[in-house]
Amino acid sequence: MFMKEPIYIVDGVRTPFAKAGTTLAGIEAVDLGKSVVRFLVARTGIDASKIEEVIVGCVGQPADSANIGRVIALRAGIPDSVPAITVHRNCASGFEAVTQAAEKMLAGRGDIFVLGGVESMSQIPLLYSHQAAKKFGAFARAKNLSQKFGVLSSFRPTDFQPRIGLQLGLSDPVCGCNMGQTAETLSREFGILREEQDAFAMRSHHKAVAAREKLKQEITPVYLPGAKNGLTFMDQDNGPRENQTMEALAKLKPAFEPENGTVTAGNSSQITDGAAALLLMTENALKRSGLNPLGRLEGYAYAGLDPSRMGLGPVYAIHRAEQRTGLGLKDAEIIEINEAFAAQVIACQKAAKSEVYCREHLKRDTPLGEIPDEILNVNGGGIALGHPVGVTGARLVLTALKELHRRKADRALVSLCVGGGQGGALWLNRN
């Protein structure tokens, strides 16, 4: 045991993941979060007033739901005496919710936590520039017609050109490149061909399609009370493509570097709407509840690296987790590394087994080890399932634990890269 006391992940559930702009586009992030939290509380039968805190990861918090975690908790029917926070570590926000809860429990601050992640990437708004916003403000304050006219005449066409919130979020303000460009960097530096990336992407789709029934075990449907297209609910992910072929993938144009790029929409993760929720307990609370846990958190670490190579984050985080727990890649029976980009995961595989890379960057005598394809993302990853940024961390934990049960295996390593140059890695144990 590497932690002072075991932290149990008792149960978890997620919505189906929907490509942004599709089935769940009309559902607000709060409603997605509400549906999973409420379902989780009902299914476990816990007394919601005994929850210590609700912790929700979310990257693009809707402007009308500041501290979206609190809004979700209240609307999920959790008593108002239970506090709630929202956490943000970019793509690792779902992890952050898990590890914050764990840290609180280890510090003796409560023993039942509901946490999760939520993201409606469909509903990330368009923004106006500060300059345009100032003019809108002046217009609203204008007292008479001539003042109003004066302000109106100061508008320029560019003022009406919104800045796309999603694009801004997916760009790194420090290194100045967007996420896709960081993947292109890795593909160049590690010599990863377009075909390798496409093949990786195709496998992700094939694995996800084959795992539909398995994934159903972690999904609760989202109901669509306002839909007008005859759909009344959604109960499976719509990202995985049934017959994804290399030919189809090869036709796609590079998305970030039109001339010589290799990273396409096809071998990148999808932009997605969804939510997930997990119930965490200390051993005492678990005993009182009489519930059977999915597993426990054995250890974890976050690590930082060069933002323009953020895709290698898992390598750094896995390394640091090993320093903390002694658990290395060889101990993992399954591994989940979020597929932000095929190039990025392949780069992680290459870096992890490279003596040179590990020595230079991690100051290790031996390489980190193999990340074998056979146990990596066995049910598909972000390329097929989608990557709702605030949710993915929680989704990886849930998917990995369910897979451990199906395989009757013990240990899983889940990891992801984080925009801004970070990585996160969690060790999970079924027992």
Next chain:
Amino acid sequence: MDENIQREVSDAGVAILTFDRPGSTANIFDEGTLDELNEHLDFLETEKRLKGLIIRSAKSRIFVAGADLKIFTQEVSAERIAVAIERGQKTFDRIARLPYPTIAAIHGVALGGGFEIALACDYRIASSDSETKVGLPETNLGILPAWGGSTRLPKLIGLPNAVEAILSGRQYSAQQAIDRGMVDSVVHREQLTTAAGRRIQQSAGQKRSQRTHISNRPPLSQMIKKRAEKKAAARTHGHYPAPLKALEVAYASLSVSHQQSLENEKNGFIELALSETAQNLIGLFFLQERAKKLQIPQELGPAPAAPVQAVNRALVVGAGLMGAGIAQWLSSRGIHVILKDIGPAPLGTAMQTIAKLYREAVKRYLLSQVAARNAFDRILPIFEEVPLLQIELVIEAAVEKLDLKKQIFADLESRVTSKLVLASNTSALSIDAIAESLEHPERVVGIHFFNPVHRMQLVEIVRGTRTDAATLSAAIGFVRQIGKLPVLVKDSPGFLVNRILLPYMVEAVRLFAIGYRIESIDRAMLDFGMPMGPLRLTDEVGLDVAEHVAKELESRVKHLAPLNDTLGKMISKGWLGRKSGKGFYDYDSRGEGKTNSQLGHMHPAEPKTVPEGDLRDRLVLVMVNEAARTIEEKVVEAPEEVDFGMIMGTGWAPFRGGPLRFADHLGIATVVSRLNNLRDRVAPYFAPCQLLTEMVNRGGTFYPQRKPLPSTQTEPDP
């Protein structure tokens, strides 16, 4: 004395009258209260140092609920009514004539007389609380506002809004009231008295000066009156005289003296109040009050000592039309609901139905957007097995199959505590049969809602032979908690409402099959005063549901006429009524009034044209006969319950007072002779039941005779 109204005078010289009826949550105007008010007025008129008057209530939910209606039903006579009306008018006139500004500070319900006293004040300030409602509901009781309301409101807010308020009898929220000028300002409850004091200060001793609304002058006023007349005539089908009478009085108030207008109010009121219609409508009001106080039957012993706990969490099993409707209603009343079905598909449909109901409620200002969303959030659709330990009441609303229901109940029993009430919303099956194989059959009860749940106030509480006192109390308490009106019925085929209604629908289908036009069948019953015709009703209920319930009834009640094959044939074509787009009517086409043009071959090409009366007798008397049987078989205890159930559960011509009141009105002998006649001419199933025959022999009636009414307008016999 000096119990109902407290008086104080502030240092600033403002008198405050606080209505606070002892030992009650409500204030009403009974004789004692009016006496007290007049004594206070003696002081208020003579005390020189006064600068203003504030009238308010100490109750948390009621300002003044109005006049005590008993004045108008017991030993009723034109003279007695005249005295009561004049008393109120004179008292309120005294308030209006006080030489300083007067203010009604309204929190809670101010209806009828309660709003009329406010109208006699110079200003009205209302609390923004959701409990606050103002309005003049008199026409809904078949009478009109006669304590100055019909005179003052048009002058205050203009004829169009006044006509709407008086003719619809609507209750307005504070916001709606201020939009219409019915109140002058809206403040938080805690600030009412302060705001009223400030208003008095601001008016510097001046009374309010009235301006004349432009719509109160001809020709606008004439046009408004004409339009309102037309609308009222269309709405009442000529069965309800009160709105038209009220309109006449309100319109005349614009051109006659105040005194003359009050005289008009009085005369109009007397004329209306003495009519059968008003007596029946006021009677219905008392039946509603009676239902709110429903107790468990005496033979079950005293009600359990512990008060019934309010239900916070309920499970609704089955997400069909009824399950969805029930879940919606419970959630709107603050209850968390788990809505259970076997898969996401029925739940998805149900959630859309529920969302639509909430959207409509918001559109009709019944709920704010936020309140509707919060209520919607209380429903958790689920098909997975979840722990039920926190559930406090279960309502099963699954498909009407006995085996399925038994299975559901057996499963529930194994998963909940032994005390939990398990209710079934069955409309056709026996509660005893459902409970039969359970370990604790005593906790099974029927809680039968009507469709659409959010509109129909009636709920049948079905007592199985083994249902115990605790369960029955819990069921009654629950129905009260959710704001529905209960009627307690015995576990018998079709219970009360369907037992009477189904034979009527079956008869309508039969009439259709022998050649009557759909329009003439439905028209005859609309003219009788039903909210919709029986074939339209069948479409609404769903042909499959109607057929199922009819067959179930037929198999359990021997004397009933068998259902013909018309419904079966229509169902086989996929015509299930409104829900499928086609039934007796065609709902695909734009105008929803069109009958289904493909039905021609199902009945003779030659339209049957027998006297309307015959059509009407066949449809109405089949119900009267069955209603009498529910008394004979003790399905309910008293005729009041039959009439109440039919009016609240089906909209049965309220002005006629229900099928048994109607039978009394028509004369039991007439009922029996016409039934005998139909039996001889048409079919044996029209034979009058034993009770009716017996009653003719002993000259009995269902109700004790009302005192003969001097100016009773008797209905022409059907």
